[in-house]
Each structure stands twice: as structure tokens, then as C-alpha cells.
Amino acid sequence: MILFFVYLPVVVFSQETNISEKISEIAEEIASEENDPGSIDQFSDLLYELSQDPVRINSGDESEISRLFFLTDFQVKILADYVRTTGKILTPFEIANIPGFDRETTEMLIPFVTFVQINRSSADSTGPHQSLLSNFIIKTSARDTSLLGSQWRILTKYKITYSSISAGFTTEKDPGERYLSGNKKLPDFISGYLSFNGKGVMKQIIIGDFSARFGQGTNINTRLMGKLPLSSTGYLSGRNEIRPYTSTDENKFFRGIATQLTYKNFDLDLFFSQNQIDAAINQDPDSSGATIRSFYTTGLHNTVPGLLKKDILKESDYGVHLSANYRNIRSGIVLSGTRFSARIEPDKTAPENLYDYVGTKNDVYTLYYNATFKKSIFFGEMSVSIKNKIAAIQGISFRPASRLNLNLLYRYYAPGFVSFRGGGLSQSSSNSNEYGILWNMTFEAARYTFLSTGVDLCYYPWLRYRNSSPSMTKRYELRIKYLPSQKINLEILYSSKSSTADGVIENQIPSPEETLSRSIKCSVRYAPNESVSFITQAGYKIVQSSGGAGFLLLQDINLKKSGLPVSLWFRYAIYNTASYESGIYTWENDLLNSFSIPVMYGNGSRSYLMVSWKPSRRAELRFKYGITSSLDANNNLKNSNEFRIQAKLTL
Template identity: 30%
Template sequence: MLKKRHILVILIFFALFATKAQELDTLQSDSFLESVMEDFASTIEGDFDYTEFLEEYEYYLQNPMNINSPDYDVLRRVFALTDYQIYELKKHISMNGGYMATLYELATVNGFDNKTIYRILPFIKVEGVSNPYNLKLKNVLKYGRNQIFLRYQEVLEEQKGYSFASDSLLEANPNARYLGSPQKFYAKYNFNYQNRVRFGITAEKDAGEEFFKGTQKQGFDFYSAHLFLQDFGIVKSLAIGDYHLQFGQGLTLWSGMAYGKTSSITGIKKRAQGIRPYTSADENNFFRGIATTLKKKDWELSLFYSNNRIDATVDTLDAEESYIASLQETGFHRTPRELAYKNNLNLQLFGTHLSYKTEFSRLGFTFYQMEYDKDVQGRISPYNQFEFTGLQNSGFGLNYETYIRKHSFFGEVSMSSNGGIATLNGLVTQLDPFFSISLLHRYYSKDYQTKYSVGFGESSRNNNEQGLFFGTNMIFHSKLTLDAYVDLFSFKWLKFRVDAPSQGVDYNLQLNYTPARYSSIYLRYRHKGKSINITDDMHLNRVYANEKRNFRIHLQHKPYHNFTVKSRAEWSSYQVEGSDATNGFLVYQDAQYNFSKIPLNLSARIALFNTDSYDERIYAYESDVLYAFSIPAYYYKGTRAYLVMKYQIARNINFWFRIAQTWYADRHTVASGLDEIDGNRKTDIKAQLQIKF
């Protein structure tokens, strides 16, 4: 049953819909964005903050890029255009007097099929080439844009961590209950002037954390702030406060999200941004300090320094000496145990990146050194005995990329201070306008040690892996394309839950049909084979091969300008060597409707799912409030539904409300530990207010 205060909150939110408002500012769906996030979620097998990924898309949705004076790095990095597509676009514009008269001309540019064109259309425009406003204080104040976000979310059912616990129970086990309330609060302010002057503050309280009392008298559990300046003469960028570093192909130094193995083969080549502001709420994966990039003609020099405290588990050798047993990256501080992890470890990092860049080539060198204030020892097991221990680590890396006659070469080689090596080398070649292939080889030694690495690979960490990736994209027709890849990989040493050297294969086929701008369908088949420990009757771990197969059909259609439907059916199968296969399926129907007479947008889904176990889980992107994200794994047997409402209260004030509920037909409890719910359903609500000025 809903509590009275929850009903009151919901009624207040619905009452806002009676307010007189202006015309609705709608958002266009981007299936490419959804696909990338789904693939990423299924790869990392855990929660990830996609805020910054979504912010870039939203910025260019609200401020479309002039295709006659484009930022080609953004077209590569954000919208995943290939080097061949960029080359052909430049050639087309140059051959037509440096000006594209209409976006319809994109259909005549080699390499631009319907799928690509429709994907980027919402984010580009055609205008004459004009100079930006001069960077004067009055222009910054006049034309800069401010935004405030306030977000609330909560699980309505009572979870074990919020239930009554007696004093005697808490005295015996202080971690038997969460210290704080079940509400999650998020607040954010940002200022942006043409992406050249940016300033922001982010604050977050997770569910279960205290708020303005007890252990959190300062209010929110996490605060972040940044000032970011771009294109000030010789200063290409300057970050003060919290920031990201992204260089090369992600082997030496890269924080934040990066494209990985996705259904589109364009993701194998990373597009480094260098220094960028940190605007997310991940409490550990960023740098705090100062960083700058200086540019002189074709040369760029980046310098950076960071001094940040991160969460870690402290253990003791004796009464006077302590060490770090493990790093904690959840960001949760809900119980005395979790609070004991908070800010235990100081991490300082400094370094440089030097690069030489021409129109179609880049060569870069990266160096960094990091130092902890406590000895990091970890809990040594056979599989992780080559991981970093100690106080200091450093990394050196050399990266390159060049484009020669439809062939794009790229790579990076990196070495950690202990001598561990990681290298990858790739090629994307356009054999003709309708056929391209991609090759990538990687070798990551078992003793390569780095904290900030997101190079292409099967594992989330770039060590103990060798692999060869082959992918292709075929354009049979402007409306019909095929994406396919096969990835062969091996692990020469043990891995977590794999007590022997092992190998595997991952291949994917996706057929895309885009008959019109507002209609599309794709079929996907994916197969992945790896190894895993299975405990036998003698309680011994034995390594067995396992295979997972997924088949998906996805349809999207917009029959009217204000109405969109999406349908999906997906089947999954999981089989361990010597055992019968287990199966699962997911089917869902989405509908999105924009009212024409009132500024109201509705998005809804009804989903049915049934899997034999967690192993057959299926990930699916869900609509959410702006800059939030939901990519849950569907497993067990049940039904899930959600409704998202966006209402424009005034020209510069938007309001979102989301409610989602999962019913389980084969469960009497939901989740586990302190998140356990006594019942077969879980209901989440979320509300967000955006104020722009």
C-alpha cells in the first residue's frame, strides 16, 4: 500500500498539469543512443553513470551544429561518424564552394546511408558561416545559458534496511539498518556559454544516506564543482575543479565512458577529447585539481594535476601500521561499515600529454605518475596476484592515428612502471562506398597495471587478455545495411571465477532496414562463449565452457508527427558444458505521445519477461527523466510497466514524473540484503524539475 505522504506527493505532481503553459519542447528519440547504452550495460555488468554521455546529445539537440562550419571531432566522438564519412563530407562541402545548401544533400555524400543520416539530423542544421560572439564579459552574461535541476526518487515498498530495528539488534549489529531515509536527492546547476565557458555544481544523496543530520551534517553526501574554459588564444582548454582526462585509445589514461564493443563496428576506434569537465555523480572515477591544454599550430601540450580522496577498505597489520585491502567504488555511505570506507585514501596524480596533429593524422605521447598516501596491498588470490600493490605507479603511452586513401590506422602502446605492456592496433578501411571492414588486435600482459584504462577488450580491465576483432559494415541499399563482427579472445592467466587459462568467442550479426525517416526495423543475433568455474560434488572448482545466445527483433515506427511506437521481442539461451540449456525471453511495447494542444509528453511501456535464472537476463533501455537513465536487467518471471510524463510549466520550466513497477510471478521477495522487499513487487517513482534562464 502507498503511504499517505507518497499519495500526497503524487497528487501535487499531477496538479501541476492543470497549469497554463506554453508550447511543448519535444525531444527526438535516438535508437543509436539506446543501443550503445544497452550494449555498454551488458558488458560492464553493473551500474554506470551515463549523465555526461546524455548531456552531449542533449546539448546538440538544443543547439544544432552548423554543418557548414562543423566541429569534426564532435561528429566523430559524439555521433560516431567514421573517418571515411568525415573525409567525404569535407570533400562534398569543398566541391560545392564551401557551402551545403540543404541537409538533403547528405543523401548524395558517399558513405551516408539512411540510417546514418536520420541518426544525426536532429543535431545538425544548415546556415551560412558566421563568426561566434566575441568572448567579452557582457556577451558571456547576456548569451550564457543557466540550468537548475532538482530530482527526487524513491522505492515505495518498504525495504529491509528501513524497517524497524530494536536497540539491542543495532547494538549487536550496527549495519542491520540504513542510517538515512529511502529518498534519493539530486541537485545540479550549470552555466554554458557556447561550450567555451562552463561552470557547474552537482550534489547527490543516495537512498539510505543521512541528510543534514548525523554523519551528513553538511547535507548531501557528494558534491562536485567545475570551471571549464575553451579556446582562449593559446589555451585550448582549462579545467579547474573536477575533470576527466581522455587520451589515445584509452590504454594509458582515460576516465569516464567510452564506446566499446557495440553492434556498430565504428566503436572500436576511440575519439579522445583530452581534458573535459566532470559533470556526473560517480564519486570516485574523476580527477580533482587543475588541467590545461596549450595549442600552438599543430602542437598541443596538456598538463594536469589531481589531488582527490577516494573510498577504500583499511586493514591493519598491527596496532601502528595499516594498509589498503581494497578500493570501494559504489559511492554508497548508508551504514557504519560503508561510512568507514569513505575518503580513506588520498590519490595524487600528475602528468602530461604531448600531441602533433595534422588534418588526417595525430601522434601523441602520455605520461602520468600517481601516488597513494597508504600502502595498497589488496587481498591476494591466485588470479589477481599480478595486480598493483604499493604506493606509486606510473604509465607511459604512445598513440597514433592516420587516414590514408580510405584507410584509417590507429593504435596505442602503453607500459606501467613495473614493465607490464598493453598495446592495440586497428584498421578501419572503406573498400568501396558500400563496404567497410574493421580489424583490431590487442595484447594486454597479465602484469599491466593501471587504474584509468578503458581500451577495447572483452574484460573491463586491460590486463591478461589477447584478442583479434574483425567487423564489417555492408550497405546493400540506402535503406538496408548489415553490421557484423567476430571477436576471438584468450586469457593466458586465471581470472575471477575462472581458475585456469581460458579463451572465448563473441560474434554478432545485425540487419538494419530503414524504409523511411520515421520507420526502422532491425534483427540481431549474438553469440558469446567463455569459461566459468562450476563447483562439483567434491566442492572443487572445475572450469567449464558456457555459451549465451540472444536473438532480437526490434521495430520502431512514427505513424504521426506526435506518436511513436516501439516493439521488441528478444530470446536468450544459456548453456554450461555438459548441461541442458536454460532459456528466457522479453517482449515489450512502447508508446510515446506528444499532445498538440497542451505541452505534455507521455512515454509508456508494458513488458513481459520469463527467464529460468539470472544467467539468461536481458538488458533493455527505458525512457527516463532528462539526464537520468534506466537500463535494467530483466530476469525471472514477471511483468514490468512504466510511465514517464514531461510537462512544460512555462517557457523555461519543465517538469518530469516517472513511475515504474515490476511484478514477479515466481518470487515472494524482491532483491536481497538490506534492499530486500517482503513481497513480489517493486515500485520506483522519480520526479524532476528543470529551470532554464
């Protein structure tokens, strides 16, 4: 989530394109670090939602401002207080002077806020607002006869809002899955919710599917990933919220009821959830009853073995969160519990699995705080899970000068710490077996020139996959941005990552072998006017001791003539990489509420053309056709095509 802060907004040629590119950029960064499509999908959903319904910043209402989910609680509070005490904010750059905000954060807000005073109740009184979005995506490839359904990916999202009540549903069918066929004649994934936003004690109540996040997220965080950014410029402190679930990750959400109560300086969140999740069963005949070997998180049910894993485990969760504000300090406690209908019993023969969770229940207790002191923000959290295993986070965000921002973060996740629905700031997704220190800095070095840098040292005290001894990773990043005008944006990003894995086996003990991956990416955006923008990007990546080198050169041309209902996006990219490891991730403009970040590896080219047609103010159609040509070892060309179509209707 904090990766959001990494990026400066560049007003390219239209706000919509700007948002689309920004979301894609963030998603690309996330994808290059971790293949977590659910999180990226969720992230892009939230941003698109905000762009469609910008936050009325001058309302001074904390609940309204808190829709800017990437702000911390403190920033929300400070912003609301500022509006209440000093009056309306007239320009976005006024925000930059408010304590707790910097220029980058402020510029990031611009596409998602409005300074016009709109009375929500009068706007709502005209009737319910409805939106319907459908995506159809197909990639041409050899027909796999083992798949149960067609190659199409079909996604439908519907939302209706009337006054303080909103409801919606999401259905999805992945490629190869059944759709309206089989025994149940339903899409493979269905999710829905009913939500009420109040203004009194009951701030919110959600029935159906929802996500939640409290504190730093080590206990509960199904909202956004806690992946550590390197050159983050924002504050790392967390926030509290429950929200209706509208994404397509088929396992990472709660299903039940959640409510948020508020009274004076106290907030109380309560939730209960019971959901069927995917899992793989142990085949061991000696085990007493059915036990679970592992969780199945891909969400793919397009083969018989995949379908057999669907919804076989019942997960029950409850949670209580209580927080209190006192001047510049906010503190809270979180209690949560998870119960499974079958015993989790992973294969523990391998030494790296020694600390893997075994059992049917888990409880986590958390205490957290945030405090501001002059130009510093201190934040910390400690959680205790089953067997008294600890997770702890302590950080400071310091702004000694208006042009300089410093962050320091220490985290510790003991081997064996378990939080099934947690997602604290960490390098790995498991929130276990890790400790490390992160430092980063952002500095406006000269006029129009921004420099940000970060270092992360991460240690794994116990063994892990492909590491038969304690190991560590080191990451460094340097980002230079030069923004001489709104028309031109130049950016250079250098990043380096070293990690270890088992190498040569000597005396039956594998010796650790270091892999060093370094990459440099240069991009230039030029938008001579509001109708057209050009983006050129060159990338070079070298992976020592395993992957070789990779090159990428791409050119984007985006066209949008004001007054015409049609927009065009064109890309042509040529790449050459020695292996998959040296492959380069690149974002692509894509359908609304969607993302595409293919990794370019091998020898070949990738091109696409996307057209958006808005026949009316309430409807939009998007078509995307992409071709990937790759050269094989014999210099023969192989093509794969991809076609995407989307319809969006707003009533």
C-alpha cells in the same frame, strides 16, 4: 563509446523522443555487457548536453565540431577542412559523401548538429545561460533499518555559461545515504568546476573536477568506457580532450587543474589532480601501518561500513600529453603518474590475484598514432606501466566501397599492466590480462537493408575470477535493420557469447565448464505521424548449462501532440525467465539526463507511465510511475512501485 555507431537513427516522431530513445538504446547495450552505471550516466549526459546545444557544423571551427565527442579527431579535422574549403554544408546527407564518413555516422549526427549559422558571441551577449535540473526518485520496498538516510535518490545539477566561461556543480544522494545531515551537513557527493574556453594558444582551462582522454585511452581515459562493440560501424580510433566533469560516478574523475594549449600543429595538455577516493582498508594487524585492500567504486555510503570507506585514500595524478599533426598523420605521447597516500596491498593468496598491483605509485608512458591512407585508417597505441608491463592496440578501419565498412582490431594487455585512470578498448574493465582480436563489418546489403556483423575472440592468459586456468570468451553478433521509410523501422539482433568458468572439481582441480548464451531480439517501430509512435519488441534468450530460457514481450506507446505541452510514454512488458542469467535487459524512457535499464528476470510484468509537462519554454516537469509485478514460486503476486519526479529550469 563506440556503441554509439551501432545504432542508426530513426526519426520516430520528434527529435527529443528520438534522442531519448537512442540514448537509452545505447545504454541498454552497454548495460547488457557490463554493469557500469557511471559510464552510462556520463554517456547520456553528454548526448543530452549536445541535444540541448547542437553543434554549429558550418562554423568550420575544430573546437566547435569536436564537441561531437563520438567523432574521431580525424573526422573532426576532415569535417572542419571541408567546410573551410568548400563552404557551407546545406544538408546532412552532404556529410555522408565526405571521406571518412558513412551514411550511418551521418544520420547519427543529425539530432546533434545545426546547419544554421549562429554567431555564438552575439547569442552569448544576451546574458548568462543557466540550467538547473533536479531529480527525485523513490522505490517502495521493505524499509532497511541499517540504512543511514531516506530511500530517496536526489540529484541536482546546475550550469551557468557566460561567453567563454562556464561553471557548474552536481550534488547527489543515493538511496539510504544521508542528505544535509550528519557532521558535514552536505550531500553525499558534490562536484563542481570552472571552465574557460579560449581561441588563442590557451584553448581551454578547467579548475575543479574534470575528465580527460588521450589517444586510445590505455593511459588516460576517464571520459567514456572503452568497451568493445561487436557490430560497430564507426572508426575505432580515439581522440584527445579534457572536459568539465558533470556526471555522478563518485570516483572516476580528476579534481584539480587542467589546461589545453595549442600552437599551429601542436597540442599540449597538462593536468594535475588530487582527489580523495573510496577504499577498503586491510584489517590485518600484522601489516605495518594502514594499507588498502581494494578500491570501493560503487559510490554507495548508505551503511556504516560503506561510510567508513568514503574518501579515505588520497590519489594524486599528473599528466602531460603532446600531439602533432602532419598531413594525414597524427601522433602523440602521453606521460602520466599516480600516487597514493597509502600502500595498495590486496589479498594475493589466491593465484588469480598474483599480478594485482602492490605499491603507492605508478607511471605510464604512451605513444600513439593515427594515419589515413586513401580509404583506410590505421591507428595504434603502446603503453608501458610499472614493471615494464605493456598494453598495445593496433587497428585498421577500411572502407572499400561506399556501402561496406570493415574494422579489424587487435589488443594486448599484459597481466600486471596497470593504468588506474586508463580505459582502452578491451573486453574487461581492468585493462589487464587480456588479448584478442575483433572483426566487424557493416554492409548496406540492399535498399533500406543494413547488415552488420561482428566477431570477438578474447583470451585471458592468466587466471581470473572463477577461472582457475587460462580461459577465453567468444562473442558473435548479427544485426539486420530494415528501414523502408521514416515511419517503420524493423530490427533483428542475434548475439551469442560463450565463456568458461570453474566447473566440477576433479583431483582438486576444477575443470573449465563452458556457458553459452544466445539471444535474439526483434523490434518494430511504427510512427504513423509525428504525434504517436508504437514500439513492439520480443526477446528470447537461452543460457545453456546454467540459466535456462527467457522470454520477453513489450509494447511501448509514445504520444506527443504538437501544440500541447504534454508528452506521454507508456509501456507494458511481460517476461518469463528461468533464472537471473537468462534475464533480458530492456531500456526504458526516463527522466532527462537519466537512464533506466532494468533486467527482467523471473515471472512477471513491468509497466510504467511517464508524463512530461512543459509549462513554458524554460521549464519542464517529468513524472514517472512504474510498477513491477512478479509471481513467486506459489503463484502469488508481489508488486514493487517506483516514482520519479524531475524539474528542469533553463534561464
